[in-house]
Amino acid sequence: MNSKVGFLVDDRYLDHAILRHSPENPERIRKLASIVRERYGNKCLPCQPRAAVAAEIEAVHSSFYLQQLREHIVRSDPYSYDRDTYLMEHSFYVAELAAGGCLELADQIMARDIDYGFAMIRPPGHHAEPGRGMGFCVFNNVSIAAQYLRRQYSLNRILILDFDAHHGNGTQEVFYDTDEVLFISVHQRGIFPFSGEMTEVGTGRGEGYTINIPVFPQFGDAEYTFLLGRILQSVVEQYLPQIILVSAGYDAHRDDTISGTLLTTEWYGLITRMLKQYAHEACGDRLLMVLEGGYNPVSLEASVLATFDSLLQPRQNKIGVFFSERANQLLKNHPLRNYWTLT
Numbered sequence: 001m002n003s004k005v006g007f008l009v010d011d012r013y014l015d016h017a018i019l020r021h022s023p024e025n026p027e028r029i030r031k032l033a034s035i036v037r038e039r040y041g042n043k044c045l046p047c048q049p050r051a052a053v054a055a056e057i058e059a060v061h062s063s064f065y066l067q068q069l070r071e072h073i074v075r076s077d078p079y080s081y082d083r084d085t086y087l088m089e090h091s092f093y094v095a096e097l098a099a100g101g102c103l104e105l106a107d108q109i110m111a112r113d114i115d116y117g118f119a120m121i122r123p124p125g126h127h128a129e130p131g132r133g134m135g136f137c138v139f140n141n142v143s144i145a146a147q148y149l150r151r152q153y154s155l156n157r158i159l160i161l162d163f164d165a166h167h168g169n170g171t172q173e174v175f176y177d178t179d180e181v182l183f184i185s186v187h188q189r190g191i192f193p194f195s196g197e198m199t200e201v202g203t204g205r206g207e208g209y210t211i212n213i214p215v216f217p218q219f220g221d222a223e224y225t226f227l228l229g230r231i232l233q234s235v236v237e238q239y240l241p242q243i244i245l246v247s248a249g250y251d252a253h254r255d256d257t258i259s260g261t262l263l264t265t266e267w268y269g270l271i272t273r274m275l276k277q278y279a280h281e282a283c284g285d286r287l288l289m290v291l292e293g294g295y296n297p298v299s300l301e302a303s304v305l306a307t308f309d310s311l312l313q314p315r316q317n318k319i320g321v322f323f324s325e326r327a328n329q330l331l332k333n334h335p336l337r338n339y340w341t342l343t
């Protein structure tokens, strides 16, 4: 049986825009959305976002932060909030739609209308902390989706994988003290936002439920596949997530100059096939992918299309992972071994 894939995008996501150039701009998804519609329109279920409501957003963000955003939006300088995260007239509403797009797909996955969802949303979210936005991110979309799944569907084992080139500091902060969300971030060490050390493992009930994998800039397909294959296979078997959410950033691609890592377009297809396998083994195929970064339009487009090709292919049962000595060195002393058995 073919998998049912939901594809969510909306022209209103283009309304968060300013005249000055920013790497995070509407052109990232304008052409890409039309290619996906054209190429996969009859194979995917097209989905429309709704706006997330205040209570859903406040499950992650403080009301003080929301008030602060509104105050900055009325100022004339879009960079009055910080030097990356611009805010203009429509930004608040577009950010509500970005978060709400994830909630819409989450509902459809839980209703079994779709198996896999891909939210082509912006602004991105994984840097946004409960009390502040940063790094182009206004609302933490994937975190708002996870909180919604906990509250609305009483899920208590949610796995979030973040493979954006940058550490998902915001998501980490939201779930740092809970075991109901297991957060795994693989990211380049030493770049923005300068967090995500291996030793950041969670606190209290959440100890062991944050796994950071800071990689070296010269790491590429072989190292990433070995690390994620090894860690996800083991952790999924032991944690038994009820759904897998993915902060799908495409800026660790070798052609994306915002990072130094060397992933190829094909890797994004491969990790998607691996995630399908894990989602099948653990959680009845429930998989929700949420767009984060990706700033080279050419590599972003090719890599997202590779993701869709994999989502729509028949699922593979066993995907072999080759050994990588460099990646194995990194795992040797990783504190995750104190909490999980690597099989």
Ligand SMILES: [Zn+2]
Residues within 6 Å of the ligand: 164, 165, 166, 249, 251, 292, 293, 294
């Ligand atoms: Zn990024």
